Amino acid sequence: MLHGYWFKRYGIDAVYELVDLLPDQLATFFEGYKRAGWVGGNVTVPHKLAVMSYAELIDDAAKAMGAVNTLFWNDGVLVGGNTDSMGFIGNLDERVPGWDREANRAVVIGAGGAARASVYGLMNRGLSVAVCNRTVDKAESLARHFGGAVSSHGLDELAMQMSQADLVVNTTSMGMVGQPPLDVDLSPLKSEAIVYDVVYVPLETKLLRAAQARGLRTVDGLGMLLHQGVEGFHRWFGKRPEVTGELRQLLTDDIRAKTPGA
Numbered sequence: 738m739l740h741g742y743w744f745k746r747y748g749i750d751a752v753y754e755l756v757d758l759l760p761d762q763l764a765t766f767f768e769g770y771k772r773a774g775w776v777g778g779n780v781t782v783p784h785k786l787a788v789m790s791y792a793e794l795i796d797d798a799a800k801a802m803g804a805v806n807t808l809f810w811n812d813g814v815l816v817g818g819n820t821d822s823m824g825f826i827g828n829l830d831e832r833v834p835g836w837d838r839e840a841n842r843a844v845v846i847g848a849g850g851a852a853r854a855s856v857y858g859l860m861n862r863g864l865s866v867a868v869c870n871r872t873v874d875k876a877e878s879l880a881r882h883f884g885g886a887v888s889s890h891g892l893d894e895l896a897m898q899m900s901q902a903d904l905v906v907n908t909t910s911m912g913m914v915g916q917p918p919l920d921v922d923l924s925p926l927k928s929e930a931i932v933y934d935v936v937y938v939p940l941e942t943k944l945l946r947a948a949q950a951r952g953l954r955t956v957d958g959l960g961m962l963l964h965q966g967v968e969g970f971h972r973w974f975g976k977r978p979e980v981t982g983e984l985r986q987l988l989t990d991d992i993r994a995k996t997p998g999a
């Protein structure tokens with residue numbers, strides 16, 4: 738729906754297709770990749786690591802995150818890149834312009850793939866990041882991976898970490914449709930803090946509703962999806978497409994139709 742909207746808007750004759758592959762089908766798929774005429778694509782779970790061995794070059798972001806989400810050609814070389822952190826930051830820049838002028842410290846809840854993208858993006862904007870996760874080992878390994886500006890904590894330290902934060906990000910799957918909500922006491926947060934939930938189904942999670950009720954600024958996860966799409970489209974077609982209100986509405990309506998009452 739996202740890329741189809743841009744193809745139509747910019748008069749590009751292309752299709753964005755879903756290819757459902759089992760791990761043992763990847764080798765054959767990539768043998769025929771060039772011949773099939775793909776200009777690129779996105780990669781999702783569970784192949785984000787495995788495709789690294791089929792790309793001829795891995796870009797810095799994908800190296801730093803240890804995962805590929807976007808494939809594209811550069812002078813005939815198939816590149817495995819990662820646009821998730823650009824999507825994460827692009828959304829924040831769009832929704833809260835100038836957010837990083839006063840922000841020094843962030844708390845990221847979770848230590849999976851979305852957490853890596855968020856931490857990488859925030860570090861690149863000069864913030865220090867406290868990663869709080871249910872499984873502390875995973876938070877520790879993420880902090881070790883990214884180094885000095887990132888610290889690791891269990892969820893028991895969340896309230897204390899939040900009291901010092903300018904931005905709190907939920908990157909867990911909690912709050913997603915079919916999952917229990919993320920129940921976090923937001924009272925330790927400063928009144929200028931921003932609450933960002935990368936979950937986008939539903940759009941308004943319980944966490945975001947609680948933050949709005951406290952008068953805090955909030956950012957939902959749909960824009961992260963839209964902005965990582967911008968980066969992919971740019972790499973495939975050399976054009977940076979626009980995230981229009983119409984596009985956001987199109988996807989919002991689709992998500993709402995799929996999650997009635999959420």
Ligand code: NAP
Binds near residue numbers: 958
């Ligand atoms: P992931 O790698 O599987 O990580 C899941 C994280 O959630 C882990 O930190 C896990 O903690 C935590 N978690 C799961 N169940 C929990 C529970 N009951 N209590 C506490 N923590 C729990 O998943 P992911 O790929 O990072 O995706 C996470 C969410 O981000 C999903 O909702 C996904 O849709 C969303 N996402 C959004 C975008 C976007 O464009 N907006 C992009 C990527 C992902 P443990 O380590 O303890 O298991």
